[in-house]
Amino acid sequence: MTENKGIMLVVSGPAGSGKGTVNAMLLKRDDFAFSVSATTRAARPGEVDGVNYHFITRESFLERIDSGDMLEYTEYCGNFYGTPLKEAEEVLRSGKNLILEIEVEGAMNVKRKYPDAVLVLLLPPSYSVQEARLRGRGTETEEKILLRLARAKEEVALADCYDYVVYNYDDKADEAAAHILSIVDAEKCSIKRNDRVADKYLNS
Amino acid sequence: MTENKGIMLVVSGPAGSGKGTVNAMLLKRDDFAFSVSATTRAARPGEVDGVNYHFITRESFLERIDSGDMLEYTEYCGNFYGTPLKEAEEVLRSGKNLILEIEVEGAMNVKRKYPDAVLVLLLPPSYSVQEARLRGRGTETEEKILLRLARAKEEVALADCYDYVVYNYDDKADEAAAHILSIVDAEKCSIKRNDRVADKYLNS
Numbered sequence: 443m444t445e446n447k448g449i450m451l452v453v454s455g456p457a458g459s460g461k462g463t464v465n466a467m468l469l470k471r472d473d474f475a476f477s478v479s480a481t482t483r484a485a486r487p488g489e490v491d492g493v494n495y496h497f498i499t500r501e502s503f504l505e506r507i508d509s510g511d512m513l514e515y516t517e518y519c520g521n522f523y524g525t526p527l528k529e530a531e532e533v534l535r536s537g538k539n540l541i542l543e544i545e546v547e548g549a550m551n552v553k554r555k556y557p558d559a560v561l562v563l564l565l566p567p568s569y570s571v572q573e574a575r576l577r578g579r580g581t582e583t584e585e586k587i588l589l590r591l592a593r594a595k596e597e598v599a600l601a602d603c604y605d606y607v608v609y610n611y612d613d614k615a616d617e618a619a620a621h622i623l624s625i626v627d628a629e630k631c632s633i634k635r636n637d638r639v640a641d642k643y644l645n646s
Numbered sequence: 647m648t649e650n651k652g653i654m655l656v657v658s659g660p661a662g663s664g665k666g667t668v669n670a671m672l673l674k675r676d677d678f679a680f681s682v683s684a685t686t687r688a689a690r691p692g693e694v695d696g697v698n699y700h701f702i703t704r705e706s707f708l709e710r711i712d713s714g715d716m717l718e719y720t721e722y723c724g725n726f727y728g729t730p731l732k733e734a735e736e737v738l739r740s741g742k743n744l745i746l747e748i749e750v751e752g753a754m755n756v757k758r759k760y761p762d763a764v765l766v767l768l769l770p771p772s773y774s775v776q777e778a779r780l781r782g783r784g785t786e787t788e789e790k791i792l793l794r795l796a797r798a799k800e801e802v803a804l805a806d807c808y809d810y811v812v813y814n815y816d817d818k819a820d821e822a823a824a825h826i827l828s829i830v831d832a833e834k835c836s837i838k839r840n841d842r843v844a845d846k847y848l849n850s
Contacts, residue, residue, distance in 0.1 A: 565843070568847065569848055569849075595848060598844045598847050598848065599844045600844075601843035601844045602837060605836065606836055606837060607835060607840050608835055620831075624828040624835070625828075625831075625835060627828035627829075628825075628828045628832035628833070629832070631766075631812055633808055633809060639769075639805035639811050640802045640803045640804075643802050643805075644773055645773075646772030646774060
């Protein structure tokens with residue numbers, strides 16, 4: 443791995459884990475970035491190609507899946523959305539850490555395609571807190587809440603596929619973000635990301 | 647691993663790496679501790695058993711080696727010095743992180759006996775800086791300096807056996823200490839130190 447290359451950081455978490463808040467805190471820093479996703483849906487008024495999304499044709503999207511250029515992708519309402527590998531690698535080469543906020547299945551795909559990725563599972567402190575958070579929003583039907591909770595159970599069952607677990611306690615998203623910063627810092631010190639330590643040292 | 651258990655942290659580094667300074671910074675914190683070593687040498691005036699060392703007989707020391715109770719040990723000038731496993735485990739159970747400042751060979755022995763140990767290699771920014779630091783002390787003979795540098799080469803050659811490498815830049819021991827704090831924080835979030843995440847979550 444090149445020195446000073448950023449870390450690809452996958453942050454997953456069930457509904458109510460607060461991953462949006464935590465990731466927004468990290469993205470305020472100069473050394474973290476999102477990558478611009480690709481999509482086959484049409485640009486909405488005001489959306490700029492290369493800023494909001496890379497707007498590409500369905501044919502082009504499928505080609506990029508075939509050629510292995512999509513780190514992960516999903517189909518939603520007839521449109522594809524995905525993370526182009528080249529885009530992600532550009533961010534990493536610039537030295538910034540890349541945050542991918544994706545679901546468990548996507549996370550596993552990223553790890554397969556890019557084994558250097560670091561997978562973090564963000565969890566509410568407990569299932570009962572999560573349930574309270576979802577109900578507290580007051581914006582969703584009971585049916586939808588139950589679906590989200592069932593989905594969360596499936597996601598958490600795959601915890602062992604992640605590298606790290608970070609608990610996001612109430613009103614302490616800053617502490618969760620600090621743990622993720624520690625994880626990135628530690629990963630940069632890990633021997634597996636520092637090759638030829640002895641060679642470089644002795645020739646310096 | 648028990649929740650809230652401390653991390654056993656082995657910090658090795660060649661002469662001139664500044665490990666004494668960095669470890670002293672960590673030990674100022676409430677959540678870090680040294681363990682008291684055992685030795686077969688006689689107590690010097692003012693030394694207190696159980697504080698400076700556990701003063702034990704040669705027979706007792708050899709028994710503890712045989713029974714696997716010495717995490718690592720060395721013989722120097724006819725006396726044994728070592729880290730009793732029970733002593734180390736008491737510190738960890740109290741929730742404090744334990745720092746063991748030991749040489750490469752000892753570090754490898756600790757990892758074999760206690761696979762949960764985290765091995766950090768602290769390095770001067772370069773070999774030439776290290777050489778300058780050793781000569782700058784002005785307290786050692788040229789012969790001794792050359793011996794230390796040769797020994798450093800042997801130690802650094804084993805970098806790949808460590809989990810992490812941290813560079814200690816001039817006048818920035820606080821940054822090196824901060825990296826080690828990140829490593830401890832990240833290790834506590836690692837999935838391998840958080841067993842049954844899903845079970846605990848779903849039953850909470």
